[in-house]
Amino acid sequence: MEKIRILIAKPGLDGHDRGAKVVARALRDAGMEVIYTGLRQTPEQIVEAAIQEDVDFIGLSCLSGAHNNLFPRVINLLKEQNAADIKVFGGGVIPQSDIPFLKESGIVEIFGPGTSTEVTVSFIKQLYDERS
Amino acid sequence: MNAAKVDKIVSEVLVGNKRYIARAISMLENESSQAAEIIKGLYPHCGRAHVIGITGPPGAGKSTMVGALVNQFRQSDKKCGIILIDPSSPFTGGAILGDRIRMPEHTTDKGVFIRSMGTRGSLGGLALATRDTVKVLDAAGYDLIIIETVGIGQAETDIVQTADTVVVVSVPGLGDHIQTLKAGVMEIADIFAVNKADTDGASKTVRELKLMIELSNYPAAERPPVIPVSSLKNEGIDKLAGSILELHSQALESGRFEKRRKEQLAIELNEIIRWQLIKRINSKISQHELDVSINELYLHQITPHETAHNILKSLLKGDE
Incomplete structure (x- = not known):
């Protein structure tokens, strides 16, 4: 039986992973396999882990303000590795005005503070069903 | 079309392409209709790897120990395939696979492949597809395949049916010497590693394990060594790694390896x-x-x- 596999990662230097853990837990409770790689990951580490784990999605959480740098870097590395079929969503503290740029660079969705985990879960399930 | 696809997967796994190794493992985990064909293509290339099992209770430091051991093995340039198993929820089937977090430095090492697996209903400490995942990594050319079981209690002993060398990880403070006398997990160790050896009570744990071994009727050559280790401080890891490799070469020589593999088969x-x-x-x-x-x-x-x-x-x- 197939299961949705997701990597939840925190790129960059901020040290707060409560949000990432809440999302990871919600995805687990929705029956998904969640690989949690922890704090302070480089985009290279995130993409390499995603490939070895054969995940369907990567969820990036960033609170440091470096999202405009780090998120597109993950997308580009996935392309370089021929792994652009892995879809990337993001969360954390991200100003509204940055969202169009991030989506343009290939992030499928940004879930800001206050988003219900149900919204995230159903978004992922829908995207997964559309793909397969 | 399917046949071509399987051929492609097999040939890419055999040259060590990580994307295809990962995909092949998923297909085996998902019991894909092509799983048997994939194994058929890989099986003639299997049998070279040394399979090492690391087992012990939750929080004993298994993942940190695996990370430290891989550091040690990489110094002699051995390629390491790592399988990390965590429990799946019996209610939703979901899982948090969180062992990688203890070994981030190995993620981008070309000679290391790390895969996390949920148990998906299997109760013996391993995931259902563990054995077949070992075959994929073996065929892909990894010299050492390290399996970390879920955190176990007293009875989850499936690892002994899959690994050539089993390391049971113990830590100070989990009970008195009566615990060491019980059947099950205490019987499957080729090596006992006492982790967190820099904390109180470690020497007592080492002593109790040694006493238990003396009381058991192991043949003299098969008495498991008891090795104190601090994975976090990287103390004793060289000794543990050396002992794992040495036991394996002894087992190869004495015929114990072949006997065990045949029992496993x-x-x-x-x-x-x-x-x-x-x-x-x-x-x-x-x-x-x-x-x-x-x-x-x-x-x-x-x-x-x-x-x-x-x-x-x-x-x-x-x-x-």
Whole structure:
């Protein structure tokens, strides 16, 4: 039986992973396999882990303000590795005005503070069903 | 089309392409219809790797120990395939696979492949697809395959049916010497590692394990060593790594390796036959027939053994 596999990662230097853990837990409770790689990951580490784990999605959480740098870097590395079929969503503290740029660079969705985990879960399930 | 796809997967795994290794493992985990063909393509290339099992209670430091051991093994340029197993929820089937977090430095090492797996209902400390995942990593050319079981209690001993060398990780403070006398996990160690050896009570734990080993009737050559280790401080890891490799070369020489592998293969074969039989039986019996039988059992009109015998008899007749 197939299961949705997701990597939840925190790129960059901020040290707060409560949000990432809440999302990871919600995805687990929705029956998904969640690989949690922890704090302070480089985009290279995130993409390499995603490939070895054969995940369907990567969820990036960033609170440091470096999202405009780090998120597109993950997308580009996935392309370089021929792994652009892995879809990337993001969360954390991200100003509204940055969202169009991030989506343009290939992030499928940004879930800001206050988003219900149900919204995230159903978004992922829908995207997964559309793909397969 | 399917055949071509399997060929491609097999040939890419054999040259060590990580994307395809990862995909092949997923197909085996998902019991894809092509799984048997993939194994068929890889199997002639298997049998070279040394399979190491790391087991012990939750929080004993297994993942940190695996990370430290891989550091050590990489110094002698051995390629390491790592399988990290965490429990799946019995309610939702979901899982948090969080062992990688202890070994981030190995993620981008070209000579290391790390895969996390959920148990998906398996209860013996491993995931259902663990054995087949070992085959993929073996065929892909990893010299050492390290399996970290879920955090275990007293009875999850499947690792001994999969690994050549089993390291049971213990930590100070988990109980008195009576615990060391119990059957199950205490019997499967080729090596005992006492982790967190820099904390209070470690020497007592080492002493109790050694006493237990003296009281057991291990042949002199097979007495498991007890090695104090601090994975976090990287103390004793060189000794543990050396002991793992040395035991393996001894087992290769003495014939113990071959004997154990053959025992494992007998178990694997038995399990596959059982699994396929059950699948076939389930596909041939209608839910209605099953309901009728279960009702008869409920009314004590027939025993479960008789019912099973009758079902098997009619199934085997149908095959003739």
